[in-house]
Amino acid sequence: MEKLHYKFETKNPIQKPVHIGVVASGDLEVIFRPTDSDETVVNIVTGSDGFKEVWKNVLDRFFARYPIQANIEINDFGSTPGVVNLRLTQAMEALKDEK
Amino acid sequence: MKNSFVELRARERAEALLDDNARELVGPLDNMISPHLEPQGIVPESDDGVVLMRGTINGKNALVISIEGKFQGGGIGEVSGAKIVAALEKALEDNKAGKTIYPVIILDTGGVRLQEANYGLLSISEIQNAVIALKNYVPVIGLVPGRVGSFGGMSITASILSYLIATKKARIALNGPEVIEQEAGVREFDSSDKDLIWNTLGTKQRLATGLVDEVVEDTIDDIKKSVSDAIDAKKDAHRTEKVDFYLSLLDKLDLSKKLDIDGYRKLYSKVEAEKHVIDDAVEGTEPGTKSRGRLWFEKLTGINNAKSSVSTVLHAEKDGKEYVAIVPDANNKFPRVRDGEVGLEEGFAVASIVNKVVADDADKDVKRPIIMVVDVPSQAYGYQEELIGIHVALGSSAAAYAKARQAGHPVIAFIPGDAVSGGFLAHGLQSNRMIALDDTSITIQAMSKASAARITQRTIAELEEATKHVPAMAYDIDNYEKLGALYKLVKGIGSYDATDENVAKINSIIDDAIQSTVGKSADLHFRYETPIAIESGRKATNAVRKAVFEQWD
Structure with a gap:
C-alpha cells in the first residue's frame, strides 16, 4: 500500500460532494468534496506501489480538461489508468446530476 | 446481463430493492472508515463495505442492509459490523414503539473480516442478538444473491434470519472449501473440485434440504417481488428451532x-x-x-x-x-x-x-x-x-x-x-x-494462522507482524x-x-x-461500555453507533 498526495492549480469550485465506485479488485472509489482553498488537493491510497508518475499523468490530463476546485480522496485497489479516468469522469457526471 | 441484480454493487442493490425514496445512513461521505486496515497496509473503503438505506419496499417502511462482496470479500470488521448492529437496534426500537419497519439484509460475505478478526466475531454475535430480538416483531428477510455468497459467521447469522432468498449464483456454507482443505486435508474436501463445491454448497442443494427457502431468477424485478412477498406474508422458516x-x-x-x-x-x-x-x-x-x-x-x-x-x-x-x-x-x-x-x-x-x-x-x-x-x-x-x-x-x-x-x-x-x-x-x-x-x-481468534494466512494471501510471518499493530488480529x-x-x-x-x-x-x-446483570438491559451493550472499550477498544464502534443514531430519523 502507498499513500500519494498531489496539488493542482484549479479554478472551478464544486458545490456538493460526490462519491463513485467501489474498492474492488482492479477498481477504485473517488470522493470529491467542496473546498474553501484555492487549489485542489488529491489524496490517494493505493494497493499498487510504485505508480506515482502514472497517477500524475492521469491527474494532469483530467485537471487540464476539468479544472475543478475540490478536496479529492481516492481509494484504489489496483485499477488501470483507463479505469481511473472513467471513475473520475463519472464523478464529474454525478456533479452535474440535479438529483 | 440485462436487469441482473447480482451484477449490481451493494449501493445499487439497496436502491434496487427500495422504492424511489432511498436514503443512505452513514454513507461514504461520513468518514466512518476502518481504523484497522491502513496500519496493515490494506486500502480501506469509505463506507467500510456496508450500505445502510432506509425507504419503502412497495410502500412498506424498510431498512436495507447491503454488504459489498467486492470489498475485502464482504468481511465484517469493527466499523461495518457496528453499522449493521446500530441500524438493526434502531429498527428494533421503532418496531417496539409501534413504528413498523422491515429489515432486509443482503448477504454477500465471507463472514469475519480476518484482518479485524476478533472485532468481526464480536460484531457478528451482536448482529445475531439484534436479529433474534427483532424477530419478535417483524420477519428479518435475508437475500443471498452471490457471487461471494454467504460464509463463516454470517452464515450462522443467515440461519437465524426469518426467511432466506437466494439466486443460483450463490453458495452458502460455514467453512469455505479452502479452509476445510487447509484444516482437514484434501481428502476431506478438494477445494479445486468446482462441481463438488457447487453441488454441495450451491443453492439448488440448499433449497432441497431446507437451508434456503426460495431460489429466484437473477433479475431485479424477480428479486424485489420475492422480498416484498416475504415481507407481506411475514414468512418465517424457524430454521434454528428444528x-x-x-x-x-x-x-x-x-x-x-x-x-x-x-x-x-x-x-x-x-x-x-x-x-x-x-x-x-x-x-x-x-x-x-x-x-x-x-x-x-x-x-x-x-x-x-x-x-x-x-x-x-x-x-x-x-x-x-x-x-x-x-x-x-x-x-x-x-x-x-x-x-x-x-x-x-x-x-x-x-x-x-x-x-x-x-x-x-x-x-x-x-x-x-x-x-x-x-x-x-x-x-x-x-x-x-x-x-x-x-x-x-x-x-x-x-x-x-x-x-x-x-x-x-x-x-x-x-x-x-x-x-x-x-x-x-x-x-x-x-x-x-x-x-x-x-x-x-x-x-x-477467528481462524488458525495457517488458514488465515491462506485466505488473506499473506505469509504467516506477515500475519504475525500485523498482530503487533492491531490487537484484534492477535x-x-x-x-x-x-x-x-x-x-x-x-x-x-x-x-x-x-x-x-x-x-x-x-x-x-x-x-x-450474575449480580452485575440484575436490573440491566439484556442486550450485549456491556461490551461497548467498559472503560477499556470507551477509551480505545470499541472507540470506532461507539462513533459509528452515534452517527447512525443521529441520522436515523
Missing part, C-alpha cells in the same frame, strides 16, 4: 461411509422429528478426554468423570446455576470433533439444553443463570458437516443462548480454554458477561482484553489450576457477574 429434527437425523446417520449428496437428500426427506432430552451429566467411572473445559466443568459442578448421553456436551445444575460445557471425546463417532470442536451434534444438543432451561423457567420471576464453560478450539471442519449445514447447528445454539438472555436469564461465559471462531459464536459470544483466565495457553487473551469486551480477566489462575481455592474464587466472580 433441533429435534436434526438430532433425530444425526441418530440415523450412517457414519461408516461417506455421506453423498443424493444419500443426504434421501435421509433428509425421510427423517421425522422425535423429542430429544439431554439429561444432566452424571458421575462416571472412567475419566473423559482431558481438557480445560472438562476440568472446570467437573470442578464447578462437583461431578467427577462427568458423562452424558451426548459425549461432547455436558450440562448440570449446581446451586441454582445451569452449567454447559462442550468437551472433546477422543473416541467420538464424528471424527471432526474429537478435539473439542463444535460440530453438528454439539450445536443442536446445546440448543436443546438451553431451550429446555428457558421453557422450564418460563413462569418463574427469577430466571436461572446459565454458565457456559468455554474451551472450543473451533467449529468442525468437514465435508459432511457442510453438506448437512453445520451453520444451522451453530446458529441454533447461538439463538438459544440469545433468547435465554433476552428472556432474563443471566448468561455468563467462563473462558478457561480456547475460544475460537464459529465455536465461540455458538458457545460463548451470546453471553452478557465474559470472564477469562489470564493464561498464555488460551487462543481467542491470538492471545491479553490482546483480547484490549478490545474491552471482557467483564474480568482473572490473573494468577492458570487454565489447569482448578484447585478448591481457585474454584471458590471463580465461583464468586461468576456470582458477581
Whole structure:
C-alpha cells in the first residue's frame, strides 16, 4: 500500500460532494468534496506501489480538461489508468446530476 | 446481463430493492472508515463495505442492509459490523414503539473480516442478538444473491434470519472449501473440485434440504417481488428451532461411509422429528478426554468423570446455576470433533439444553443463570458437516443462548480454554458477561494462522507482524482484553489450576457477574461500555453507533 498526495492549480469550485465506485479488485472509489482553498488537493491510497508518475499523468490530463476546485480522496485497489479516468469522469457526471 | 441484480454493487442493490425514496445512513461521505486496515497496509473503503438505506419496499417502511462482496470479500470488521448492529437496534426500537419497519439484509460475505478478526466475531454475535430480538416483531428477510455468497459467521447469522432468498449464483456454507482443505486435508474436501463445491454448497442443494427457502431468477424485478412477498406474508422458516429434527437425523446417520449428496437428500426427506432430552451429566467411572473445559466443568459442578448421553456436551445444575460445557471425546463417532470442536451434534444438543432451561423457567420471576464453560478450539471442519449445514447447528445454539438472555436469564461465559471462531459464536459470544483466565495457553481468534494466512494471501510471518499493530488480529487473551469486551480477566489462575481455592474464587466472580446483570438491559451493550472499550477498544464502534443514531430519523 502507498499513500500519494498531489496539488493542482484549479479554478472551478464544486458545490456538493460526490462519491463513485467501489474498492474492488482492479477498481477504485473517488470522493470529491467542496473546498474553501484555492487549489485542489488529491489524496490517494493505493494497493499498487510504485505508480506515482502514472497517477500524475492521469491527474494532469483530467485537471487540464476539468479544472475543478475540490478536496479529492481516492481509494484504489489496483485499477488501470483507463479505469481511473472513467471513475473520475463519472464523478464529474454525478456533479452535474440535479438529483 | 440485462436487469441482473447480482451484477449490481451493494449501493445499487439497496436502491434496487427500495422504492424511489432511498436514503443512505452513514454513507461514504461520513468518514466512518476502518481504523484497522491502513496500519496493515490494506486500502480501506469509505463506507467500510456496508450500505445502510432506509425507504419503502412497495410502500412498506424498510431498512436495507447491503454488504459489498467486492470489498475485502464482504468481511465484517469493527466499523461495518457496528453499522449493521446500530441500524438493526434502531429498527428494533421503532418496531417496539409501534413504528413498523422491515429489515432486509443482503448477504454477500465471507463472514469475519480476518484482518479485524476478533472485532468481526464480536460484531457478528451482536448482529445475531439484534436479529433474534427483532424477530419478535417483524420477519428479518435475508437475500443471498452471490457471487461471494454467504460464509463463516454470517452464515450462522443467515440461519437465524426469518426467511432466506437466494439466486443460483450463490453458495452458502460455514467453512469455505479452502479452509476445510487447509484444516482437514484434501481428502476431506478438494477445494479445486468446482462441481463438488457447487453441488454441495450451491443453492439448488440448499433449497432441497431446507437451508434456503426460495431460489429466484437473477433479475431485479424477480428479486424485489420475492422480498416484498416475504415481507407481506411475514414468512418465517424457524430454521434454528428444528433441533429435534436434526438430532433425530444425526441418530440415523450412517457414519461408516461417506455421506453423498443424493444419500443426504434421501435421509433428509425421510427423517421425522422425535423429542430429544439431554439429561444432566452424571458421575462416571472412567475419566473423559482431558481438557480445560472438562476440568472446570467437573470442578464447578462437583461431578467427577462427568458423562452424558451426548459425549461432547455436558450440562448440570449446581446451586441454582445451569452449567454447559462442550468437551472433546477422543473416541467420538464424528471424527471432526474429537478435539473439542463444535460440530453438528454439539450445536443442536446445546440448543436443546438451553431451550429446555428457558421453557422450564418460563413462569418463574427469577430466571436461572446459565454458565457456559468455554474451551472450543473451533467449529468442525468437514465435508459432511457442510453438506448437512453445520451453520444451522451453530446458529441454533447461538439463538438459544440469545433468547435465554433476552428472556432474563443471566448468561455468563467462563473462558478457561480456547475460544475460537464459529465455536465461540455458538458457545460463548451470546453471553452478557465474559470472564477469562489470564493464561498464555488460551487462543481467542477467528481462524488458525495457517488458514488465515491462506485466505488473506499473506505469509504467516506477515500475519504475525500485523498482530503487533492491531490487537484484534492477535491470538492471545491479553490482546483480547484490549478490545474491552471482557467483564474480568482473572490473573494468577492458570487454565489447569482448578484447585478448591481457585474454584471458590471463580465461583464468586461468576456470582458477581450474575449480580452485575440484575436490573440491566439484556442486550450485549456491556461490551461497548467498559472503560477499556470507551477509551480505545470499541472507540470506532461507539462513533459509528452515534452517527447512525443521529441520522436515523
